[in-house]
Amino acid sequence: MSKVRQNVIGTTQSVCPHCLNIISAEKIKDGQDIFLRKVCPDHGEFSLILWRGAPLMEDWVRPKIPYENPSPNSVSSKGCPFDCGLCPEHRQQTCTALLEITNRCNLGCPFCFADSGDQTEDPEVSVIRTWYETLRSSGYTCNVQISGGEPTIRDDLDEIISMGRSMGFRFIQLNTNGIRLASDVSYAKDLKESGLSSVFLQFDGLDDEIYLKLRGASLLETKIRAVRNCERCGLGVILVPTLVPGINTDDIGNIIRFALENLSVVRGVHFQPVSYFGRYPEKPADSSRLTLPELMRMIEAQTDGAIKTENFLPPGCENSLCSFHGNFVLMPSGQLIPLTRGGSCGSFREPEKAEVGACKAREFVAKNWGGVAPAYVCANDSQYDMGYWDTLLSRSRTHLLCVSAMAFQDAWSLDLERLRDCCIHVVAGAGKIIPFCAYNLTGSNGKALYRKKAI
Amino acid sequence: MSDKQRNEKDSQWSCAECGVELTLGSVEVQYMGSRYPADLLRCEKCGQVYVPEELANTKMALIEKLLEDK
Numbered sequence: 001m002s003k004v005r006q007n008v009i010g011t012t013q014s015v016c017p018h019c020l021n022i023i024s025a026e027k028i029k030d031g032q033d034i035f036l037r038k039v040c041p042d043h044g045e046f047s048l049i050l051w052r053g054a055p056l057m058e059d060w061v062r063p064k065i066p067y068e069n070p071s072p073n074s075v076s077s078k079g080c081p082f083d084c085g086l087c088p089e090h091r092q093q094t095c096t097a098l099l100e101i102t103n104r105c106n107l108g109c110p111f112c113f114a115d116s117g118d119q120t121e122d123p124e125v126s127v128i129r130t131w132y133e134t135l136r137s138s139g140y141t142c143n144v145q146i147s148g149g150e151p152t153i154r155d156d157l158d159e160i161i162s163m164g165r166s167m168g169f170r171f172i173q174l175n176t177n178g179i180r181l182a183s184d185v186s187y188a189k190d191l192k193e194s195g196l197s198s199v200f201l202q203f204d205g206l207d208d209e210i211y212l213k214l215r216g217a218s219l220l221e222t223k224i225r226a227v228r229n230c231e232r233c234g235l236g237v238i239l240v241p242t243l244v245p246g247i248n249t250d251d252i253g254n255i256i257r258f259a260l261e262n263l264s265v266v267r268g269v270h271f272q273p274v275s276y277f278g279r280y281p282e283k284p285a286d287s288s289r290l291t292l293p294e295l296m297r298m299i300e301a302q303t304d305g306a307i308k309t310e311n312f313l314p315p316g317c318e319n320s321l322c323s324f325h326g327n328f329v330l331m332p333s334g335q336l337i338p339l340t341r342g343g344s345c346g347s348f349r350e351p352e353k354a355e356v357g358a359c360k361a362r363e364f365v366a367k368n369w370g371g372v373a374p375a376y377v378c379a380n381d382s383q384y385d386m387g388y389w390d391t392l393l394s395r396s397r398t399h400l401l402c403v404s405a406m407a408f409q410d411a412w413s414l415d416l417e418r419l420r421d422c423c424i425h426v427v428a429g430a431g432k433i434i435p436f437c438a439y440n441l442t443g444s445n446g447k448a449l450y451r452k453k454a455i
Numbered sequence: 456m457s458d459k460q461r462n463e464k465d466s467q468w469s470c471a472e473c474g475v476e477l478t479l480g481s482v483e484v485q486y487m488g489s490r491y492p493a494d495l496l497r498c499e500k501c502g503q504v505y506v507p508e509e510l511a512n513t514k515m516a517l518i519e520k521l522l523e524d525k
Contacts, residue, residue: 337489339521339522341487341488384493384494384495384507384510384514385493385494386484386493386494386510386514386515386518387481387491387492387493387494388491388492388493389484389491389493389514389518390514392489392491392518392521393514393517393518393521396521
């Protein structure tokens with residue numbers, strides 16, 4: 001331990017996974033790996049892996065000048081993460097707001113961050129209207145994700161979507177397991193006509209064994225049918241795999257290949273390494289965690305280098321340590337052209353304004369995660385043949401693949417510095433806006449900090 | 456573009472330094488790590504390339520945004 005103590009590279013605050021009290025934490029470097037170590041006076045010491053290998057955590061930086069919210073919804077009294085609202089200490093705007101319109105679900109997944117499936121009464125449409133109004137009062141227009149539970153359980157989902165659109169929200173996405181979309185193309189069409197922009201489809205792999213383990217049912221055919229029905233309706237799809245080491249981390253390349261074969265409907269793959277909040281089978285060991293740099297390297301290995309680690313960038317919106325993203329264009333030859341590059345072109349050493357990053361992220365998602373746009377046509381400069389560049393420009397509208405990942409934080413991994421930079425927020429209860437990882441935070445005994453109390 | 460002299464049409468540009476009429480030809484265009492050929496007016500003697508304002512404000516601006524959109 002004395003050797004480890006010498007390698008403290010930073011300090012932050014976290015919570016005790018058992019009592020959720022705030023405790024101080026250290027980031028400890030061991031070779032190329034970074035661990036989070038913390039001690040609760042009542043429950044002892046906790047240590048877990050945060051970052052394994054290259055790209056190194058110290059190089060994965062994108063500093064931001066914090067956003068100062070002119071009209072916070074709560075006051076700072078007990079300290080982060082107990083004052084969410086958002087409170088004056090929060091440092092970023094809302095990029096995507098989640099509206100959880102039900103806690104009911106038509107699956108009973110062993111892994112579920114929302115611990116869905118109970119019969120809690122759904123919020124009334126009038127309550128959901130107040131959530132939209134709360135978001136409107138922020139002075140900017142965020143993107144919206146309708147979530148749950150399984151939102152398609154509700155028969156008034158189209159009404160909830162059209163209400164949001166009529167209130168000025170231009171990008172509304174549906175977070176779904178796809179079961180209802182797969183079973184009924186006319187339902188998918190109704191949602192599209194009500195103003196739905198995009199489907200955030202739970203999609204854990206191309207092998208039914210994966211679905212049996214993660215979701216308790218053979219769902220591959222259902223997922224593919226859901227994708228087909230979205231295609232028929234012009235709904236863009238983002239494939240969202242929850243990655244659990246030993247279950248589907250060997251299927252990452254297959255998921256990306258499926259996306260590339262279906263770019264007429266699939267706009268991106270958004271990987272979510274498993275987090276241990278809500279419902280999960282057992283207490284996490286370090287071997288149960290997949291860190292962002294490992295995932296980047298797995299993508300490179302499983303795509304035979306078509307996508308490289310150097311093609312991924314830290315985020316301009318949320319905390320650098322929370323995600324990575326890269327954008328790629330599939331050319332007619334089958335070559336995948338990266339639009340994003342690290343190295344000298346992708347270094348972000350100069351601080352950027354947090355709200356500028358949030359604005360860009362909202363724009364990017366709204367532009368690229370919806371239906372496929374028509375190809376670029378420009379008549380008045382057609383005398384100039386830009387060759388490959390013309391093709392790249394045109395294909396960027398029709399054959400763009402966004403690959404990204406987000407590392408959520410649980411009671412073991414929580415870094416309150418990161419939490420204060422969060423841009424994915426849940427609107428709950430009487431209009432409180434709560435960062436996603438705070439909203440879903442549960443102690444080792446399953447007790448939630450916010451969820452099910454706020455609704 | 457101060458080293459270029461404009462005639463009535465883009466195709467009648469000539470290089471101010473060399474006095475040679477620009478011709479349409481394949482040149483390497485590089486931006487943010489991407490490097491691909493494109494047909495642009497160039498001076499065959501010194502290699503200088505002329506990018507018309509119209510092209511700079513349309514296709515090239517879109518390509519620039521595409522590669523900076525991160």
